[in-house]
Amino acid sequence: MINLSKILAAILVLLAIALGVYAWILSRQPPVPAAVATNTANAPVKTQQALTYPIVVAAKSLPAGLAIPADALRVERLTINPVGAFQDVTLATGRVPVLDLAEGTPVIENxxxxxxxxxxxxxxxAVAIKADEVMGVGNKIQPGDFVDVFITFKSDGKEVDRSQARLLLARKRVLAFGSVSVDALPSKSPDKAAAQQAQRNEQARTAVLAVPVEEVNRLTIGDASGRLMLALRNPTDLSEPDPKLFAELPTALQPSTKAGEPRRAPLEGLDRAQAGLTAADLVTGGKGPGVRPQTAEVHTTAAGAPRASGPARGGLQVEVIRGERSETVSY
Known part of the structure; x- marks a missing residue:
């Protein structure tokens, strides 16, 4: 019994010694776990600071008003992601900046x-003309439609029967009618759809048409001198009048000519727009006032020889109104 107690006591003493040695060894080791814990806590912060976004920036200075070439853009990884920024160079290529952009500046939609x-x-x-319910086909015209523009000139005095109406421009695209335009984004929202419908029901005051630059003079003089009417047409109808069947209207400014130079080609585009058009030539088809001869009655004498009795009635007279001035053009 005494021997068993001694054995247990010896075992306990040895165990205590072993635990003491182990504790001493642990106290000698450096605090590695604390450093690891610190690094682990700082890791998310460093990851968050390193987050970047691919953003299209100017590879060189971009002047306002000029289309952006593809080689003037590059993609950089930035720590910011501005609203409206591009992530693909092709989406910004060909667009035109409204202000000068320095090199390295992010290209933003606005x-x-x-x-x-x-x-x-x-x-x-894009040219705006006055519009009302009758002129605009009962306000049924919508942006994106194609229309023919007709013009009516009313003769003054007693010659109302010689007033004229004719096609002025054919198949022109409507960019805007009233407060609705083709650049408005479509929306499926019931509130926005109702607002757009309310805008269409409003009385339109203007219509904006896409017109070739050489035909802007026709539209502006026609709007100032006569009554314009829009005729709605099917967009799949591509028919237009043949310009070869009618004489070309003369221009207000004549191109300069020098002796010995070959004959100039007909003016087109901006050159023709610069040359201009007069109201008299638009009304008369290029004959101008006082060019068309007056008609004469022919009577037969007793001897059978014809004689002219002088002018019976003057040519067509059209009243052209420019602001507060009224002018009668005869031809």
Whole structure:
């Protein structure tokens, strides 16, 4: 019994010694777990600071008003992600900045030209004309429609029967009618759809048409001198009048000519727009006032020889109104 107690006591003493040695060894080791814990806590912060976004920036200075070439853009990884920024170079290529952009500046959507200007083709201009319910086909015209523009000139005095109406411009695209335009974004929201319908029901005061630049003179003089009417047409109807069947209207400014130079080609585009058009030539088809001879009655004498009795009635007279002035053009 005494021997068993001694054995247990010896075992306990040895165990105590072993635990003491182990504790001493642990106290000699450096605090590695604490450093690891610190690094682990700082790791998310470093990861968050290193987060970047691919953003399209200017590879060189971009002047306002000029289309952006593809080699003037590059993609950089930035720590910011501005609203409206591009992530693909092709989406910004060809767009036009509204202000000068320095090299390295992110290209943002609101820094680029937008609106009706982007809906115009090469050589087209957006022109606004006065509109009302009758002229606008009972307010049934919508942006994107194609229309024919007719013009009516009313003769003054007693020659109302010689007033004229004719096609002025054929198949012109409507960019805007009243407060609705083609650059408005479509929406499936019931509230926005109802607002757009309410805008269509409002009385339209203007219509904006896409017109080739050489035909803007016709539209502006026609709007000032006569009564315009819009005729709605099916967009799949591509028919237009043949310009070869009618004489070309003369221009208000004549191109300069020098002796010995070959004959100039007909003016086109901006050159023809610069040359201009007069109201008299638009009304008379290029004959101008006082050019058309007056009609004469022919009587037969007793001897059978014809004689002219002098002018019986003057040519067509059209009243042209420019602001507060009224002018009668005879031809």
């Amino acid at each position: 820094q680029l030209v937008s609106g009706l200007a982007l809906r115009l083709g090469e050589g087209e201009r």
